[in-house]
Amino acid sequence: MITVDLVKRRGQYLVIADDQDAITNWAEYMREDRLPERRVVHVERQADHPDEREAQWDELSGSVLDAGSESLSLLTVSAISHAHAAAIARREYALASAVARMGEVIDTHLEGGGNGWVAIRITDGSSDGELYDDYEDAWTAQEHPEGCTYLPISPLVPWTPRMCEEHLEFMTHLRHGCMTYGTPTCR
Template sequence: MTTSQTPTASGVQLDKALADYLVIADDGPAVDDVRARRTPERRVRYVERRATDQIERQLQWDELEGACLDAGATVRLLVLTAVSHGHAAHVARREFAAFNAALRMGDEIDRHLQRGARGWLAIRIPDGSSDGELYGDYEDAFAAQEQPEACTYFPISPLCPWTPRMCAEHLEFMTHLRHGCMVYGRPTCH
């Protein structure tokens, strides 16, 4: 007899349907990251599929939230929609990296705008960092980069400030464009 349901083993759901997951993440800088001056990364400590029963869901939340409060100020409980435990951990790390990249990009733009500077800026798409220089035009900015294909280039001016949201949306768009997953101006990956 065949069934259309995906079988489960030991309570593990084997199909890839979206579900809510509770993720305990530590956003504090790791000692190794600080020493090596690397970009901080979110460390995922625990992932659990969110219960479907309302009472069980509240008990689950209270238990995990208590664990986060006991662990310290940099540990937080997140609710993420994903297809698996591993996907939920990946989404948590990706969101943290995207948030920090947008902050870094905004800080770099603001640093130049505070001086009233104008010119072309090269921002690294993966982490929002820059070489710190302003260039006269696109060609100069592009030529000065070690990995020019990994950067986005745009003019900045005190007349056109960037918001954190603009930075986040620009980096997300450029990431999708760089990976080739854009169709009709919309990303096809998640």
């Protein structure tokens, strides 16, 4: 008799992800606002027994290596279900991409000797490429100002990747309204 556990409880999940930019057609490839997305190829709950866990890891990592694609990777994610693990893997990739893009925007302005304000889109870390004199100018120039965060750019205020990550996560939670006393209530 097979028993099925329907109780959701936190566990480790193994996720095979494909980070190659999936292109479905030429029009999508040419869109400027198109962002690469992580495709989740396979998810399974990690075995409880250490020997089974090691064999499971060896089998999945072997599958990734056998595929011969540099864009495939095997990740370990703490989640409560298969779908939750896949969503976390996608979200982590999207956040890492947004952080990198935000850092590039800031660095580009700093390399050009810029001082002023920049509007960064919260969802993807991109910008309109402009440097504004003040916060109000940056706000009014945006088509969707509530979807942006506004930062002063100056050589005196360096931004590390960690600072970019924390800022984008905070602004995402603030925008969704899931902040309580400075702590996000969603996960």
